[in-house]
Amino acid sequence: MYRPSYLGRKEPLDALCHHFNVVKVSYPSGMSIPNYFDMTITRDAQMPTHLLATSSAPLLLIPVDARMYNNGFRVDLLPPAEPGSTAPVPYRHPNSGILAISLPVVPISVPHGPSLPLLLLFALCLESQTKLAPHLLPPQVIEEFPNAAAMAQIMSLLPEDELQRRVEYNQGIWKNVLSLGVRDTDIVELIQTAWNVTAEARRLQLRYR
Template identity: 45%
Template sequence: MQNQSFLAMEDPLDALCHHFSLTKALLPPNARIPPTFDMTLSAPPSRQPTHLFAILPPEDNARVPTLMIPVSAGLYGQSFAADLLPAGTALPVPHIQNGNGAQPPCVTLPVVPVSAPHSLSIPLVLLFGLGLETDRNLLAQRMLPAQVIGEFPHFPAMVGVMAKLPEQQFEWYLGYTHGMWKNVLALAPKDAGLVEFVQMAHKVIVEAGRLRGRR
């Protein structure tokens, strides 16, 4: 059965939490990483998370909050080669606390700190690596401008359009897509199509950068 897509209307972290029926949560910058963390349930869970990845911000940017990203240990193990979860990863069993009139229901999950090359794009890697989102058009829209995507699959044309972007826009896509590629290398998703697509987008931007440098 195909998963419902949330990415078309939500940012990647919101969409990832939505797939696990959870409300997005962040830890404040420089906050201590707790051993467990309560995530608010937005609906009866149809997919049970087992852990939270606490995505640590880069050391040179202490003002960035820590992303709390739900994962299912079984699904993660099937989908990624990088072993980020501890042995005996099915335990402790997440504990659901029923809400009352003042407090919504929540689930208490064990927390696994993760140092990622690029924290901002980790939710997108996990969304597609776990198979929660499957529409590659939505992936492309997060990684490349629409006018560049419109030239696919003609690689030189994609590079040419990318090279003509305004500086600020180009730098944003360069940072995001380069970070996404580094995350793919670090997490090693088993979906070869995902790896190839991210690599292609990264190559487009790298080649566009070379063209810009020659002008």
């Protein structure tokens, strides 16, 4: 099934919301997580069945489809639909007339909340895997693939603050892969390679500082 890509011009969470035809919301940190949350719908097409609520700040409400999630991850988080049950049904708000959908909220605890939307985009097969590497590594590093040593050497030349930012992100998304049990081995190998290259680049930069 062909899916348009939204990742090139949107942040991962925005792209997820676009794929599921809902409007992204900001939920105040420190407030209790509700059992259900109403999301505004942009069009009556593919809909999410649940919202994942990250436990770390900033709190993210992430739309997902239970079937797609269970196909993409080994860790049980969303129960499969019971026989005879129906998916959440859109409704029109009686006062505003806005189309919305009420979704069950499922808390999720992962090592790195900020990278979870990006991981979900690919593990749920919403985006082509060719678009993943540019979100983890700079283009000049990707050009040296599959020479991991050359990739790390070039990446070690990044400014210290940029490299540290990539260390935190790539380590975080790799820990999420391990924590949730991503099924697609191509995604696992790509993210593991990105993390290994990033870790080696940090080691090289510290050595020659």
